[in-house]
Amino acid sequence: MSAEPARRVVSLVPNVTEMLFAVGAGSQVVGVSSYDDFPPETKALPHVGALLDPDTERIFSLRPDLVIAYGSQTELENRFARASIRVYSYRHAGVDNVLQTIRDVARLTGHEAEGDRVVRDLRSQLDAIRTRVRGQPRPRTMLVLGRDAGALRGVYTSGGIGFLHELLDIAGGDDVFGDIKRESVQPSSETMIVRAPQVIIEVHSGDPPRADVLQRERASWNALASVPAIRNNRVHLLYGSYLMAAGPRLGHAAETLARVLHPEMFR
């Protein structure tokens, strides 16, 4: 293992790719995963598979000296280890873990100072949001990560761990499923009625749909008429890939959530 900064990096983890670009290591990235589309520079790079289908041959042909893989890709890790290629295993966890990962990849690519700066900026961004909503009533919020189109079926929401749960907390909302210590929860209609969230926020990683579709999707919630969020018209559908990316854009995501939860504080 050399301590030399990596010069040719292949990243199979989209949010880590974002981190690499954010710390100024973008020009060292020679390959990205099939799902990478941010920043736009990644579009021109070779796409070499992802969690389930890494194209090992392709990755080898890019002659990387650092491969960023998911922590669960141990088989892949062993293969690169045999070829003496460094592997950084990414594990998905909370906000602190995101910041640590930024520092790690900055160090591995020789951009330690920039990494520290990005982390400092992110921290102050998050602190600013926290300060802004401090003292405000914290609405009990259900953060919906997905459901079937046009119906309240297959709903799954953020549970009491993970970076989305933490962003909600920073943005000044109390997670209605905060007591369930899992990254995601699949509540039944009954559970949603009983937990009675005051605000419902749906986050979608895609582009916003047409206005009529948006209208219909929001109206799907009307079936749960007694839920305060629905009665008080506080169901929000948010669109954008930055909302679900555990990377340098999480400050932006936290601010979007805070604006929805506490619009009066952002006038």
Add this chain to the structure above:
Amino acid sequence: MIRARLIWIVLGYGGLAAGACLLAPLVGSTHISLARAFDRSIPFADNVDAQIFFVARMPRVLTGAIVGSTLAAAGVVMQALLGNPLATPFTLGVSTGAALGAVLAITFGSSLAVSALASVPLASLAGAVVASAIVYVLATRPGRPISTMVLLLAGVTLNAFFSALILFVQYAADFTQAYRTIRWLMGDLDVGGFEPIVAALPMVLVALGLFAFLPRSLNLLSVGADVASTRGVDVGRTQRLAFLSASLATAAAVSLAGPIGFVGIVVPHLVRLMVGVDHRIVLPASALFGAAFLVGCDLIARTVLAPVEVPVGVVTAMLGGPFFLWLLVRKS
């Protein structure tokens, strides 16, 4: 004689099913007050108990009853049609076709301009219809009995083929879509309102109505096609009716609640162990017992780990599997 027995059995199993349907909405992950739920003086939007009872629990219990009874009855018909005790409503590819439809809707639905295609129930229904049509065209020849061997092979092959397509689509999907697909495949009775039930009900009723014409012919058919035809059964017609009605029942059930396994095989066998093999008894008894069974399984699914739920398909398999094995061992 048979009529008296039928009446008793329908009353008995019907009582069980009705009991399950009446009891199940009273129990859940939370305690509700029935008096408050039925109190008309409180506006519905203010009445949480009524919301829980009428929006969360009633549709769910009804869906369980409908899906349980259609899958169980369809299982009986499939087993008789194929002359194979291992047949299930899913053997001939209907559910895999439905699953392919659902997976496509989940994965590509949001990018489609036509929003009807994004609807998972509609897409799965379409998939089920396409799958049954393919199997039907492959296995039937005008005026001739269906070869059950061809039917079975066509169904099994189609199952494998559609499964491969599902894997391919899953492979192209992102994490959240893949996750939702897996969840759909586990089955879910929480339909969140009466509309989906009303939409599926006509198909279910037609299928159950068609089942009513089948029992006598199925009795003879299970002795053998030759015997059946010498006793005046139009074998080809019976087979086609059995295939189409069972496929329709399965398509309706799967589009409503996903492919809930084990109901279609465990319930018919359990019922046969209790009441014998006469389809005039087995078919209605299975339909009623299937309703009670699935409502019961869902009751466990939504309470055992509350507030988190266990997918109902997991419960049916975990309860049905060992119980079924126990019965097999005890009987032999």
